[in-house]
Amino acid sequence: MAIPLSAGMPSELLDVRGASGRIETVADLPASGEPRGLALIAHPHPLYGGTLDNKVAQTLARTLVELGYVSLRSNFRGVGASEGEHDHGLGETDDLVAVIEAAQRHFGGRFARASVPPVLCGFSFGAFVQTQVAQRVQPERMVLVGVANGRVAAGREYATPHVPADTVVIHGEMDETVPLSNVFDWARPQELPVVVLPGCDHFFHRKLHLIRNVIRAAWHAPA
Numbered sequence: 001m002a003i004p005l006s007a008g009m010p011s012e013l014l015d016v017r018g019a020s021g022r023i024e025t026v027a028d029l030p031a032s033g034e035p036r037g038l039a040l041i042a043h044p045h046p047l048y049g050g051t052l053d054n055k056v057a058q059t060l061a062r063t064l065v066e067l068g069y070v071s072l073r074s075n076f077r078g079v080g081a082s083e084g085e086h087d088h089g090l091g092e093t094d095d096l097v098a099v100i101e102a103a104q105r106h107f108g109g110r111f112a113r114a115s116v117p118p119v120l121c122g123f124s125f126g127a128f129v130q131t132q133v134a135q136r137v138q139p140e141r142m143v144l145v146g147v148a149n150g151r152v153a154a155g156r157e158y159a160t161p162h163v164p165a166d167t168v169v170i171h172g173e174m175d176e177t178v179p180l181s182n183v184f185d186w187a188r189p190q191e192l193p194v195v196v197l198p199g200c201d202h203f204f205h206r207k208l209h210l211i212r213n214v215i216r217a218a219w220h221a222p223a
Contacts, residue, residue, distance in 0.1 A: 005028045005061055005065065005071075009028050009031055009062075009065055010028075010029045011026055011027065011028050012026070012027045013025070013026055013027075014026070014027055014072070014099075014102060014106055015102075016098060016099050016102040016103075017098070017102075018084070018091075018094060018095040018098045019084075019094055019098075020077055020083055020084025020085070020091060020095070021082075021083030021084055022081060022082060023074050023075070023082050023083075023095050023098060023099055024052070024074065024075040024079075024080045024081040024082045025072055025073065025074040025075075025099055025102075025103075026052065026072075026073050026074075027070055027071070027072050027073075027103065027106075027107075028062075028065050028070070028071045028072075028073070029065070029070050030065055030066075030068055030069070030070070033068065034111055034113075035069060035070045035107075035111050035113065035114075036067070036068040036069055037068075037070070037113045037114075037116045037117075037118060037119065038069060038070050038072060038100070038103055038104070038107070038114065038118040039060075039061070039064035039065075039069040039070065039072065039118060039119040039120075039121060040071075040072045040074075040099060040100060040118050040119070040120055040121065040130075040133075041060045041061045041064070041071055041072065041073045041074075041121045041126075042057070042074070042076075042092075042120075042121070042122035042123070042125075042126030042127065042129050042130050043057040043073070043075070043076065043122075043123060043125075043126045044056070044057070044123050044124035044126055044146075045125035045156075046075075046076040046077070046078060046079045046125075047086055048154075050079070050124070050125065051075060051079050051080060052073035052074060052075045052079075052080070053073075054123065055204075055208060056123040056124075056145055056146070056203065056208065056211065057073060057123055057126070058073075059208045059211050059212060060121045060123065060143060060145065060211070061073050061121075062212075063212045063215045063216065064121065064215075067216070069119060070103070070114075072099055072100075072103050074096065074099050076092050076095070076126075076129075077091060077095065082095075089125070089128060089129050089132060092129045093129055093132040093133055096129060096130070097136055097137060100118055103118075116140065117137070117138050117139055117140040118137065118139060118140060119139060119140050119141050119142070119143070120133055120134055120137070120139040120141075120142045120143075121142070121143040122143075122144055122147070123145045123146055124146045124148055124178065124202070125148050127144040127145060127146065127147035127148065128148040128149070128160055130142060130144065131144070131147070131160050131161045131162075131163055132161065134163060134164070135161055139164065141164070141166055141167070142163055142164060142167040143167070143168045143170070143215055144163070144167060144168070144169050144170070145171075145211060146170070146171060146175060146177070146178055146202050146204075147160060147169065147171070147178070148160065148178050149182045149183060149185070149186040150178075150179075150182035150186070152178045152182065153176070153177040153178075160186050162189075162190050163190070163192070165190070165191075165192065168195070168214065168215060168218045169183070169187060169192060169193065169194045169195065170194075170195045170197065170211055170214055170215075171183050171194055171195070171197070172197050172199075172200030172202060172207075173196050173198050173200055174200060175201060175202045176201060176202055178202065195214050197210050
């Protein structure tokens with residue numbers, strides 16, 4: 001069962017169907033006011049304990065709700081009530097696109113900006129998948145935390161696509177899963193800034209508030 005973000009934020013379960021069946025999805029809504037759009041949150045690797053209730057994923061969702069978005073958290077294939085089997089990012093990309101389309105239909109008659117381009121957010125493997133989604137769905141903006149690129153822990157390998165220039169990239173200085181050098185190798189040819197949080201590991205233990213602060217600062221910065 002998905003955990004609501006907080007008692008003050010209403011949540012809804014969405015009925016989303018993908019190529020492999022049900023995609024368990026919870027939508028967390030602002031407590032008041034007209035939502036400014038949708039934000040899709042992708043959790044870390046499902047074969048290593050990643051779920052939509054991961055603390056970094058929850059931090060991303062809560063922060064985007066506080067900024068006025070409806071935050072969508074989905075379980076990848078084979079996690080929780082989501083059907084299917086892990087597909088190394090390929091089927092997962094299809095599923096996230098299906099979630100966006102389903103959410104736009106679900107909320108289309110309820111608020112004016114349901115159909116505007118979504119914000120795409122992800123952590124680790126989820127951040128990698130969101131870079132694939134962005135090849136198919138033009139995002140309003142992206143937030144990538146601990147983005148997987150190159151050879152990472154357990155020998156997994158990622159060829160992460162380029163992303164829009166205003167993407168918010170956050171990484172821990174002491175990340176033991178995705179070395180910081182991997183992220184610089186990916187960001188350098190794009191001339192893409194990377195916000196490095198000193199002393200943080202891959203899961204940002206006791207430092208989740210710093211992720212929130214970076215995102216809020218990026219949204220409130222002058223254009």
